[in-house]
Amino acid sequence: MGVVNVTPDSFSDGGRYLGAEQAIAHGLSLREAGADILDIGGESTRPGAEAVPPQAELDRVLPVIEGLRESGAAISVDTSKPEVMRAAIAAGADLVNDVCALSEPGALAAVAQSAVGLCLMHMQGQPRTMQANPQYVDVVAEVAAYLGQRVAAAQAAGIARERILIDPGFGFGKSLDHNLALLRALPRLASIAPVLAGLSRKSMLGLITGRPVEDRLAASLAAALAAVARGAAVVRVHDVKETVDALKVWAAIEENGNG
């Protein structure tokens, strides 16, 4: 899964679709590089980010979904808002990636009334404040229990199990130790549902390597391989070309690994 962020348009006059055009071009290049899924997001969920009104989020993501739906990749929409989910699904999205695990009122119904896939992610707190002081008694047990409950809620709303991915939400209300414990526990999480792991360029990699965000490619590749080796079904990454190469080498070794 390649990350396609749609940033606000930089010019108010004459450049209305510039943000969308750049995002579409980026999405096409990620597809070319081997992405099977393109995750289109119009609201920053990074630590400290402010909320975006629904209409503004729709204005950002809809033209990009339309521009990428013929790309050959599955289209994922990164949103927590039911009105954005509905419009994105109508525009051709194949997957809803919700960092709030369909907890907004109406979100379960919006997905249940369609046939799209979904990713249910764990987060402690809200994006603006979640990294202030994350606390758990047993992070793995708590995240596993939460994801199990959200899978049950989705099924109760009429969403078949086959449509569901789960995600421990690396960096979403977690210290470095919490993130590492969850990464080590991916096989346990994978017994609940197929796991999506998003580690690419995250600050936990900065804490380990001492490198700034623009210099975390090697760290991101190591993290993606470790996640796949522990059973992740999907990795959400910025650097698709490099990740595909790393995974190809790993997979070639694994194929005859016991021979």
Ligand code: 8Y7
């Ligand atoms: C994740 C995510 C982000 C993640 C899923 C970033 C939208 C922050 N991270 N969605 N979104 N999992 N499912 O650093 O880890 O890319 S945004």
